[in-house]
Amino acid sequence: MSSETNKILTTDGIPLEESLKKAEKKNKIKAFLLVAPLLLFLIITYVFPIGDMLFRSVDDRMVTNMLPKTFKAMEKWDGKELPDEEVFEAFYLDYKKLVEEKTFGKLATQLNYEKNGFKSILKKLKRKMKKFEEGNYKEQIMEVHKRWANVEYWRALKRRTPAYTYSKYLKGVDMYENEDGKIVQVPEDRRVHKILWVRTIEVAFFVTVLCFLMAYPIAHLLATLPMKYSNLLMICVLLPFWTSLLVRTASWMILLQQQGIVNDFFVWIGLISDDNRPEMMYNKTGTYVAMTQILLPFMVLPLYSVMKTISPSLMRAGKSLGGTPFVAFWKVYFPLTIPGIGAGCLLVFILAIGYYITPALVGGASGTLISNQIAYHMKSTLDWSFASAMGLMLLTGVLVIYWIYNKLVGVDNIKLG
Amino acid sequence: MSKNSEFVKFDKVDKSYDGKVLVVKDLNLDISEGEFITMLGPSGSGKTTCLMMLAGFETPTNGEIYLDSNPISNIPPHKRGIGMVFQNYALFPHMTVYENLAFPLKVRKIAKDEIDKKVDKALSMVSLTGFENRMPGQLSGGQQQRVAVARALVFDPAVVLMDEPLGALDKNLRESMQYEIKHIHESIGVTVVYVTHDQGEALTMSNRIAVFNDGKVQQLSSPDKLYEEPVNSFVAEFIGENNTFQGEVSDISNGKCKVKLKEGEIVANPINVKSKGDKTTVSIRPERALINPTKKLDNNYKGKIEEVIYHGDHTRVRLNVLGNSEFILKVPNSSQNLDIKLGNIIDISWNSADARALDPK
DSSP, rough: OOHHHOBBTTTTTBBHHHHHHHHHHHHHHHHHHHHHHHHHHHHHIIIHHHHHHHHHHBBBHHEEEEHHHHHHHOOOOOOSSOOOOHHHHHHHHHHHHHHHOOOOHHHHHHHHHSTHHHHHHHHHHHHHHHOOOOOOHHHHHEEEEEEOOOOHHHHHHHOOOSSSOOOOHHHHHHHHOTTTTEEEOGGGGOOOHHHHHHHHHHHHHHHHHHHHHHHHHHHHHHSSSSSHHHHHHHHHHHHHSSOOHHHHHHHHHHHHSSSSHHHHHHHHHHSSSSGGGOOOOSSSHHHHHHHHHHHHHHHHHHHHHHHSSSSSSHHHHHTTTTTHHHHHHIIHHHHHHHHHHHHHHHHHHHHHOOOHHHHHOOOOOOOOOHHHHHHIIIIIIIIHHHHHHHHHHHHHHHHHHHHHHHHHOGGGGOOOO | OOOOOTSSSEEEEEEESSSSSEEEEEEEEOOOOTTTEEEETTSSSSSHHHOOOOOOOOSSSEEEETTTTOOOOSOOGGGOOOEEBBBBBBOOOOOOHHHHHHHHTHHHOHHHHHHHHHHHHHHHHOOTTTTOOOOOOGGGHHHHHHHOOOOOOOTOOEEEESSSSTTSOOOOHHHHHOOOOOOOOOOHOOOOEEESSSSHHHHEEEEEEEEEEEEEEEEOOOOOOOHHHHHSHHHHHHSSEEEEEEEEOOOEETTTTEEEEESSSSEEEEEEOSSOOOEEEEOGGGGGGGGGGSSSOOEEEEEEEEEEEEESSSSEEEEEETEEEEEEEETTTTOOSSSSOOOOOEEEEOGGGSSSEOOOO
């Protein structure tokens, strides 16, 4: 019983651990109650919506619940030949019920996502169905439209059997599950999402690089200048930060448009001719310029906060030990700013990868990003499950980057201020 | 080998940061090769500025600094070959001890095995062998200090500058480091320019001390001379303890002067007074005033004990002598027979040579 004898007792003979727990219990409860409102808030506003989004992106129970009998009957069908009478009858009964409940429209929309042409034959079926006689539904349905006799359509229907599906994710990377159940790419002329993903990552990457190149000297100046100048410079950095995002983007539109200030200036100094003004917005250039400017403070501030802590005597030590100013900078100063660089780059990259307003306003067709596509599906096509799927893919991408960063630099090294 | 007595030479150096105030005024200072010289002074006295000018981080506003007879004002810091120990050590926190020490050697493109040898030697000099792979953050203050010293010496610089290197250490460590640095200096014979505001440190370590105040060197001499024979009242006040009397010279003859105080008169050694009527501050070291002297000296007075403070090895006694109630005496604890009690009146006396009549405050 060594563990018993090793236990330390308080002077009253209670085991020390127990006594400590008792003494701290009150504090623990207090601490928990203090954070409880925030925790609740986070759960309601953050955990729950993301969970809902994840669920929505894979949820396909609507179709499953609309055609219960059909999918039950289809269980035995091997999908090679046309299904037999049993399936047709079940489908007829399910559909009739939907028509009576007036919810068949939703089914038509959903099935049309799966295979084009479903909508029209469902509508036709609805009209003809009223005159159907009992029995032999297979022939009666097939007579409504020749597509009903096409096995492809029945296969498409069968694919919607499962209550949960990952088809939206496939769609997000321009792929789909074909009739044979294989995952293939969509035809080349319809691969829109891949371009957007690549462009999003490209823009986010270059915006990060540009921000870094511009922010580093600024942050260094901020950290080393005497207080009265650095305060002024700090205000210059923060002033845009306090201005509305929309205002800043709009001012870039004024600056960059073809008849805008920048073009006017270039014409005036004779750099370009008046009838040959370059397009500086409604393309990627506009996105780059505006996003870099808007995200710059997110790079400056973490860099500044790290540089502020680096003692100037370190650079002096580097120089007095014989390092040229460049060597002293590169071997001593720069490595010490890596936590700030990491934090800044991570912040800017993550913000840039999900950027929405700026690309939407100045990006034009060639400068829009994946988030604009998500917004489009949220607002225009109302395909929320697809928008959720893409949103989650974006989130996963960010988490992967975070993970890689953690492996390379270590999150503990991040300094945000 | 004859040693260059002007190895480092400050020649009429002025320094101003803002064009209005001179931080260093007309500094002329010669440092000989292998010397340990300390710049001592209160903060803001210009001592660190002098060091920074020598290191090359500040440029003199006027005048020139010579290193081994070459003017160095236009040489950037990294080409001066001067080692420096900074106040907060300035160890590179992202490098191991080995890498810190190898830095000055690597930038000089020294071969790898040579670097290893030199680093080993430097580390053994500060008794830190085996610490090569530690990061500075894993070392104690004293160890970091030693690494900083080793790093400043590892590339065999002609001069090493130390800017209050022991300021951040606790008292015991500071004392042992003082001896350590002194021994290192003695064993390798490098020229050291040391800046501190701690007079004890300056007295223990240096060959010579330059006392700075108000941008000027007040006195440049060996530690014992500085203590025994301060040339003005600032030095007397700044170095060690000091009893003072303010007065006016009433007579001056035969290397002695009489100083008239508010109450009474004392005989003193005229240092900064020239003629009758000069105002003066007379300075007497506490240990130079004796209680109940066996031999008659030329200054004898009575004092009333106002305060007795026990200090272990000695007792400090505050007396009222000649109207000065801040007169301090140090009584060694071995002298048991003395009747030191609050309120007692005792005889004290001192030699006129030890009462230095300096400039008035």
